[in-house]
Amino acid sequence: MKSWTYILLKRDLLIAFRRSATYITPLIFFLIVITFFPLALGPQEKLLSSLAPGVIWIAALLASLLAVETIFNEDFRDGTLDSFFISLEPTFILVFVKVFIHWLITGLPLLLASCVAALVLYLPFESVSAMILSLILGTFFMSLLGALGAALSLGKSAILSAVIVLPFSIPTLLMGTSVIASAINNQEYTGFLMIMGGMLAIGIPAICLLTVEALLLSYD
Amino acid sequence: MGSPPLFYRWSSKALVWLGVSSIITLSLGLFMGIGLSPADYKQGDVYRIIYIHVPSAIMGESIFIFMALCGFINIIWRAKISGMLLKAAAPIGMSFVLLVLTTGSIWGKPTWGTWWVWDARLTSTLILFFIYAALIGLHSTIEDKIKADRAVSILAIVGVAIIPVIKKSVDWWQTLHQPSTFKLTSAPSMSPEMYQPLLICVIGFYLVFAFILTLNLRNEILERESSKKWVKEVIGNQS
Numbered sequence: 345m346k347s348w349t350y351i352l353l354k355r356d357l358l359i360a361f362r363r364s365a366t367y368i369t370p371l372i373f374f375l376i377v378i379t380f381f382p383l384a385l386g387p388q389e390k391l392l393s394s395l396a397p398g399v400i401w402i403a404a405l406l407a408s409l410l411a412v413e414t415i416f417n418e419d420f421r422d423g424t425l426d427s428f429f430i431s432l433e434p435t436f437i438l439v440f441v442k443v444f445i446h447w448l449i450t451g452l453p454l455l456l457a458s459c460v461a462a463l464v465l466y467l468p469f470e471s472v473s474a475m476i477l478s479l480i481l482g483t484f485f486m487s488l489l490g491a492l493g494a495a496l497s498l499g500k501s502a503i504l505s506a507v508i509v510l511p512f513s514i515p516t517l518l519m520g521t522s523v524i525a526s527a528i529n530n531q532e533y534t535g536f537l538m539i540m541g542g543m544l545a546i547g548i549p550a551i552c553l554l555t556v557e558a559l560l561l562s563y564d
Numbered sequence: 565m566g567s568p569p570l571f572y573r574w575s576s577k578a579l580v581w582l583g584v585s586s587i588i589t590l591s592l593g594l595f596m597g598i599g600l601s602p603a604d605y606k607q608g609d610v611y612r613i614i615y616i617h618v619p620s621a622i623m624g625e626s627i628f629i630f631m632a633l634c635g636f637i638n639i640i641w642r643a644k645i646s647g648m649l650l651k652a653a654a655p656i657g658m659s660f661v662l663l664v665l666t667t668g669s670i671w672g673k674p675t676w677g678t679w680w681v682w683d684a685r686l687t688s689t690l691i692l693f694f695i696y697a698a699l700i701g702l703h704s705t706i707e708d709k710i711k712a713d714r715a716v717s718i719l720a721i722v723g724v725a726i727i728p729v730i731k732k733s734v735d736w737w738q739t740l741h742q743p744s745t746f747k748l749t750s751a752p753s754m755s756p757e758m759y760q761p762l763l764i765c766v767i768g769f770y771l772v773f774a775f776i777l778t779l780n781l782r783n784e785i786l787e788r789e790s791s792k793k794w795v796k797e798v799i800g801n802q803s
Contacts, residue, residue: 492722496715500705508702511694512722515729554718557639561711 348433349441356445359418366414370450371457374407378461389466396465397524400475401482401517403461404454408483409509411450412490413502415442420498420562429563439552439559443484443491451483467524474527481540482520488544488551489513495558515543568785569794571645575778582775590768597761604758610674615762617667619769620660624692625727627657627773631699632724635717647713648788650720651703652780656773658696664689676740684733685741692730695723709788 360366381399382392419425428438458479462472489512493505519540526533597615604611634650637643668686669679680686699716706712734743754762789795 492718496702496718497705504702504705508698508719511691511698514691514694515726551722554721558715558718561714564711 348431349437352438352441353445356442357448360445360449366411367449367453370407370410371453373410374403374454374457375460377403377406378464382464393466393468393528396462396467397475397521397528399465400458400461400467400479400524401520404458404479404483404520405486405510405513405517407454408450408486409490409506410502411446412494412505412509414449415446415491415494416498416559417494425559426563429560435556435559436552439491439555440548443487443552446490447484447487451480451487454483455479468528470530471524471527474533475524477537478520478523478540481537481544482516485516485540485544485547486513488547492551492555492558495555496561498559498562516540519543568789568792572782572785572794572798575782579775579778579782582771582778586768586771586775589764589771593761593764593768597758597765601757601761602755607675610671613667613671615765617664617671618762619766620663620667621689622766623769623773624657624661624664624689625730626770627653627660628692628696628720628724628727631657631720635720638713638717639721644710644713647710647717648781648784649777650716651709651713652777652784654696654700654703654716656776656780658693658700660769660773661689661693661696665693681740683740685730688726688730688733692726695719695726699723 378399381395385391385395416425419428429435455476458475459472461467462475467475486509489509490505493509496508497505519536523533523536523540526536594615598612601612603609631650631653634646634653637646638650665686668689672681673679699719702719703712703716706715734741786795786798
């Protein structure tokens with residue numbers, strides 16, 4: 345018998361692939377936001393490369409928030425979530441798997457798109473690896489926060505969860521941009537990466553537990 | 565404390581004491597601070613804004629810790645009163661943070677020459693302001709008050725991570741903002757004539773918070789229990 349985590353992973357990925365909008369929309373959104381900056385600020389190479397870390401990170405944050413409502417809303421409406429809560433499987437793990445799937449669908453494509461963004465914003469080539477590392481850690485944290493926001497605003501508008509989540513995403517934004525900025529200036533950036541990793545290490549258990557609690561609000 | 569009518573009756577007495585003592589402490593502290601204490605040798609009289617700025621900064625942070633504690637109790641023991649306390653404390657905390665930011669920028673203009681700098685202490689305080697806004701916003705969108713309390717409790721527990729960052733921001737980063745005025749472990753770096761009024765002001769601000777919190781809590785209780793018989797009796801007696 346296959347474990348239910350595997351079944352859940354397979355099912356959700358299948359649903360996402362059949363409905364291409366779920367993973368393409370954040371991607372296109374990310375690229376459009378990136379395109380807006382050279383159009384609005386002018387195409388000078390020096391200006392753009394100095395702004396690139398911030399621009400890429402802001403676009404990534406907004407794009408990962410875009411698909412947040414898909415994490416639980418669908419399952420809540422069709423009753424899948426109900427059956428998870430009565431299945432006696434640990435809901436904590438369920439939430440973690442859901443977050444992981446959300447990251448696979450939105451975070452991972454963003455990593456690829458960010459390479460294109462680095463190219464068009466003239467980000468120095470040596471700092472691309474730092475950018476990708478920071479984005480891996482940062483977008484996963486954003487998926488965690490997004491799950492909490494989605495659980496708290498279950499059945500309500502997506503903009504509400506964005507307003508809830510955005511203030512909490514500021515530390516990620518600061519750390520992420522610091523990583524890239526340090527890499528551009530040839531400075532040590534592992535410290536910032538470690539802080540981001542630490543945030544994940546605390547965030548995964550703490551936010552998953554609180555998300556379970558938030559989901560239960562809709563089942564009282 | 566658990567029974568709303570009992571709390572309501574008891575708190576009307578406490579309100580008088582809290583009100584009187586907060587007025588006395590705060591006016592004493594402010595009079596000593598603004599009237600009696602000597603002017604700073606470098607900043608002159610501008611520094612006197614710390615008698616409002618520092619206590620409200622302390623309040624903005626400690627109210628958030630208080631709210632996170634209430635949230636924790638609310639999530640684990642489902643104590644109704646802790647949810648109401650959380651709801652009642654949020655707008656007060658937000659006002660204090662607004663007060664810190666405004667007094668800080670009024671002080672910053674003559675001393676730093678600018679209303680605002682993107683320094684770690686200032687930015688993290690601004691984030692705290694946004695988190696307060698998110699908590700209050702979330703509460704107002706959920707119809708069922710008890711569910712709203714629990715949702716806000718969850719968010720308050722996550723948000724409390726910002727408090728140590730604000731506290732330590734002056735030590736971790738090179739900032740324009742000066743290090744803490746008060747430390748528990750060492751003697752204050754100011755002269756006694758300056759920090760004694762500040763200490764009194766801090767106590768006064770805590771009393772003001774307790775006073776407004778009790779007022780808010782009483783309103784919250786009346787609103788939530790408005791269908792109960794005792795509320796009708798109380799309202800009937802007053803009008």
